[in-house]
Amino acid sequence: MASITKEVEKELIPFVRLYKDGSVERLGNSPYVPPSPQDTETGVSSKDITISQDPSVSARLYLPKLNQPLHQKLPILIYFHGGGFCIESAFSSDHQRYLNSLVSQAQVVAVSVEYRLAPEHLLPIAYEDSWAALQWVASHFIDDNVVNKEPWLINHGDFNRVFLGGDSAGANIVHNIALRAGVEGLHGGVRITGAFLTHPFFWGLKPVGSEYTAEREKGLAYSIWYLVYPSAPGGIDNPMINPFSPGAPSLAGLGCSRLLVTVSEKDRLRDRGIMYYNTVKESEWKGEVELIEVEGEGHAFQILDCGTENANNLIKRLASFLLK
Template structure:
């Protein structure tokens, strides 16, 4: 931190990230990396790190098994952080996914996609899709991928889920859009997806958003920072599912959808509009929404031990374990 005191700042997106003119990146909101656990003493969850490809990694979580041949639901998870901070290997993510894996009794693949600005969007989307393809490939008998024994021995691909928080919720939405038109290896189907406090934005105010200048907001500035070549700016369908040229939400590639929001979160108005739009789109699936009163963005991630956080994590776990 001190070494950056005298450097000239090119882009200041405090409290998230700073980019200096010499190319140095300072991630302000970033928890330290921690190693995987042979077994988490409180949650009773095993974890390990794997290489999915030369550029994409993941941390796998396996809860204690009732018997050696037990099959578990499979969840591919995408972390939050505005596409530019945090990690599948960070303390906050490791703690959160340990709790979720134990509660859901699910095998979780937490994807380490590459971050902007070193790797601007759409890299994170492509990494996330590649990880999903790799996981699905475990159902194919003859495949060139190096299979992971946890997935081959304990993954129930009839209960295949994806999910994410904040930017990860945005990624999960875009993965569901793509999965609606592009089959996964082995014709694996995504049973359900959860979008927790999803990162959506756009130039037209929704609800109370008109109280501030949307195009000067931190959310807009972050999007243009992580995706500088984006066509359409904050009305690109990747961040604005309601844009005129956005694909129809009727094509979402899953059967069940859960959207989790928080009353005080700036993103909640759009989250509610997203659920309403899905319902009106003609999508042939089951959608559920929860808005937690008195809480703000990703409260359950930053402090998973409060009563409301525990209840939300139980809801996510119940969704994945069905």
């Protein structure tokens, strides 16, 4: 029987391949893994939940091993995974291993959000899903009518210590969600204590620092953005991808009290991450901002190479930020 070869319409290596029949093949996903009642290495428990049916938003929740199971209150981390808005998942093996380690060391309840991916669900859908997830978490604070009420948040979540975190595209989401929280606020008056952005995915038309300029407009950052948000007003200078573009909201409006930005020496996004840190620091934002630079590493190494010395050290620094 002859095999049927589907015709490729577009491919973005190493992310996705789009076929003319409308189907999408994700090339860069790490394998999906089930949640664990108790991880053998860390003792962290995880489970999957549905946050909303319409829109379709789910999450993987993490709970560290508790010393006082009935009464212990822990900081809450709402986490957004990376993957260029088009690959990876809250249910992937890479992020499961990373979050098991972080949750164990930081002693937090974590909500890893499964937002919908492009190109089937183009931006700004991922931002809207992420905002809905954050508001759902906040609604547990005072709202007795919250749908899909989650016992781990009610029994162990400290709503006076709420954090956002994300890597790469997830760090981009953290930035945009924190700005929105500064304008709109959260259910019950919940405030975001802090946010960390590891290797944030920002870009723009004008090169920053050492960004490679030869054929720059054919580079991966451009290609990803135009794949996931082809209708973005302003294109690659849209404020959601370029926080420094003309007309972008002031970073003084970030709706959190503390901010941590981490960059890596061999990451092409490095200089733009440093620029983000400096711009926040020089703005009229009233919070505390910190920068971590890691030598000799590339983009998202703490997830892709989880378990190495440098990855362990960075996770320890992130845990310290959440424990502070």
